[in-house]
Amino acid sequence: MSYGQTEAVRGIDFEVMAGEVFAFLGPNGAGKTTTVEILEGYRDRTGGEVSVLGEDPQHAGRSWRERIGIVLQEGRLDPYLTVRESLGLYAGYFRSPRPIDEVIALVGLEGKAEERARKLSGGQQRRLDVGMALIGDPELLFLDEPTTGFDPSARRQFWDVIAGLRDLGKTVFLTTHYMEEAQRLADRVTIIAAGEIVARGTPEDLGERESQAATIRYRAAGREVKVETTTPVETLHELTGAALARGEDLEGLEVTRPSLEDVYLELTAAAEVGE
Amino acid sequence: MTGLALVAHQFRYDQKAFWRNPASVFFTVMFPVVLLLIFGTVFGGQTVDVRGGIKTTTYYVPAIITLSIISATMQSLAMSLVIAREDGRLKRGRGTPMPPSVFIAGRIGNSIVVALIMMALLALIGRVAYGVSIPWSQLPDVVLVLVVGAAAFACLGIALTAAIPSQDAAAPIVNALLLPLYFLSGVFIPDDQLPSGVIHFADAFPIRHFFEAFFDAYVPAAGGGAGVSWGNLAIVAIWGVVGLLLAVRFFRWTPRSG
Numbered sequence: 001m002s003y004g005q006t007e008a009v010r011g012i013d014f015e016v017m018a019g020e021v022f023a024f025l026g027p028n029g030a031g032k033t034t035t036v037e038i039l040e041g042y043r044d045r046t047g048g049e050v051s052v053l054g055e056d057p058q059h060a061g062r063s064w065r066e067r068i069g070i071v072l073q074e075g076r077l078d079p080y081l082t083v084r085e086s087l088g089l090y091a092g093y094f095r096s097p098r099p100i101d102e103v104i105a106l107v108g109l110e111g112k113a114e115e116r117a118r119k120l121s122g123g124q125q126r127r128l129d130v131g132m133a134l135i136g137d138p139e140l141l142f143l144d145e146p147t148t149g150f151d152p153s154a155r156r157q158f159w160d161v162i163a164g165l166r167d168l169g170k171t172v173f174l175t176t177h178y179m180e181e182a183q184r185l186a187d188r189v190t191i192i193a194a195g196e197i198v199a200r201g202t203p204e205d206l207g208e209r210e211s212q213a214a215t216i217r218y219r220a221a222g223r224e225v226k227v228e229t230t231t232p233v234e235t236l237h238e239l240t241g242a243a244l245a246r247g248e249d250l251e252g253l254e255v256t257r258p259s260l261e262d263v264y265l266e267l268t269a270a271a272e273v274g275e
Numbered sequence: 276m277t278g279l280a281l282v283a284h285q286f287r288y289d290q291k292a293f294w295r296n297p298a299s300v301f302f303t304v305m306f307p308v309v310l311l312l313i314f315g316t317v318f319g320g321q322t323v324d325v326r327g328g329i330k331t332t333t334y335y336v337p338a339i340i341t342l343s344i345i346s347a348t349m350q351s352l353a354m355s356l357v358i359a360r361e362d363g364r365l366k367r368g369r370g371t372p373m374p375p376s377v378f379i380a381g382r383i384g385n386s387i388v389v390a391l392i393m394m395a396l397l398a399l400i401g402r403v404a405y406g407v408s409i410p411w412s413q414l415p416d417v418v419l420v421l422v423v424g425a426a427a428f429a430c431l432g433i434a435l436t437a438a439i440p441s442q443d444a445a446a447p448i449v450n451a452l453l454l455p456l457y458f459l460s461g462v463f464i465p466d467d468q469l470p471s472g473v474i475h476f477a478d479a480f481p482i483r484h485f486f487e488a489f490f491d492a493y494v495p496a497a498g499g500g501a502g503v504s505w506g507n508l509a510i511v512a513i514w515g516v517v518g519l520l521l522a523v524r525f526f527r528w529t530p531r532s533g
Contacts, residue, residue: 062372070370075363080295092284093373
């Protein structure tokens with residue numbers, strides 16, 4: 001899959017199960033948007049096979065578009081249409097749209113229905129954007145970096161909306177560069193860096209990686225001691241046992257584990273160096 | 276919804292968005308009105324050596340209506356579509372089952388209706404302020420010329436978007452094309468004051484032909500209406516078809532910048 005002169009992504013291979021929230025995680029420029037645009041049918045690939053809901057997006061037609069919803073990374077709204085009108089316009093494009101009021105409630109914009117898009121906050125506009133992608137009652141929803149530029153409270157509200165979609169049984173393909181977002185929302189995570197997949201699994205699987213290595217730090221005789229271990233409980237037991245036997249304290253004792261964020265940064269940094 | 280019902284649906288929302296947008300209302304509606312009032316006030320009471328001598332205001336009413344039709348179609352569509360394209364709004368729409376032809380047809384329909392409203396408004400102002408009679412008896416001809424011209428200039432406006440790289444470039448490019456042609460085609464400066472070389476040059480572009488066709492339909496010649504100037508109208512229609520073909524070939528739904 002490439003465009004222009006450089007190959008943006010290559011040799012990537014993944015499956016998304018019906019009804020799951022699948023996070024495609026990676027830093028900016030990793031090839032996330034290229035991949036998602038190929039899946040959405042916006043971009044033609046130069047090689048490889050792609051099947052979305054049983055069809056090749058490159059050749060899929062109107063009936064296929066009835067079954068998907070797309071939230072673009074950047075997609076402003078018509079500033080002069082209200083929430084209800086924006087949804088009404090899009091509802092007309094689909095054969096069997098969801099009721100507009102239901103969608104307004106789904107994205108938490110009750111009370112804003114008659115407000116014009118330009119009067120909404122950034123987070124509210126984004127939720128309307130999701131509403132417009134949901135109005136056709138799609139089986140599969142694409143969300144491309146939906147919370148970039150959000151403040152923490154807007155991000156949390158948005159996450160609640162996405163969590164609600166899972167309960168509706170929608171399949172969600174989420175691209176993001178926020179580890180926390182993937183961790184919070186996704187059933188499965190695939191990490192991409194420099195156009196290649198560097199890790200995949202459930203957030204818990206990826207979390208296990210971290211539990212394998214812990215760092216124990218303390219001071220002894222004024223010196224900083226750092227012990228890296230994959231069996232922190234055992235190691236700690238030995239260290240504290242020995243210290244007690246000597247009648248000493250382990251000053252400033254702490255056990256730390258790399259956060260999922262650290263694991264992610266390490267993985268993606270390695271891929272970028274290896275490029 | 277399918278076919279025409281969907282076009283009507285799109286049209287309904289385009290109308291709402293158009294009339295609520297202060298920029299489109301100002302440039303498309305207010306600007307021609309102000310121009311007519313300025314020309315009518317400054318040059319009123321003089322005569323133009325066209326058709327053996329007519330009042331300046333009789334000349335300027337169809338001239339400014341011509342401008343307003345081009346403004347409501349070509350100018351307004353080129354600008355609003357480039358803005359929507361660069362905003363990602365066209366891309367979002369393209370991701371739905373909406374057929375592209377429906378969207379385009381809705382926009383063209385919207386611009387033709389705005390052009391009709393502009394004609395009615397300017398004709399009324401011309402009648403009330405300057406006593407320029409409304410050509411009721413030729414109304415079918417006038418509307419026919421307007422609709423053909425409006426559709427043609429709408430297609431040209433859609434084609435033009437392919438040559439506009441960004442939102443910022445839209446207004447300069449559109450104005451750089453249209454403003455000189457308004458002058459050279461006799462819209463701002465009456466025919467009798469333009470050297471024939473200038474008119475020959477302007478004849479290479481559609482504005483002059485459209486202006487002539489509209490003028491002939493709107494201003495009845497002494498001793499019977501000039502009616503429809505089919506030659507001029509055909510040239511305008513051909514420009515429109517060329518615009519449509521270019522639009523089909525080169526129109527983009529995705530942003531060009533970024």
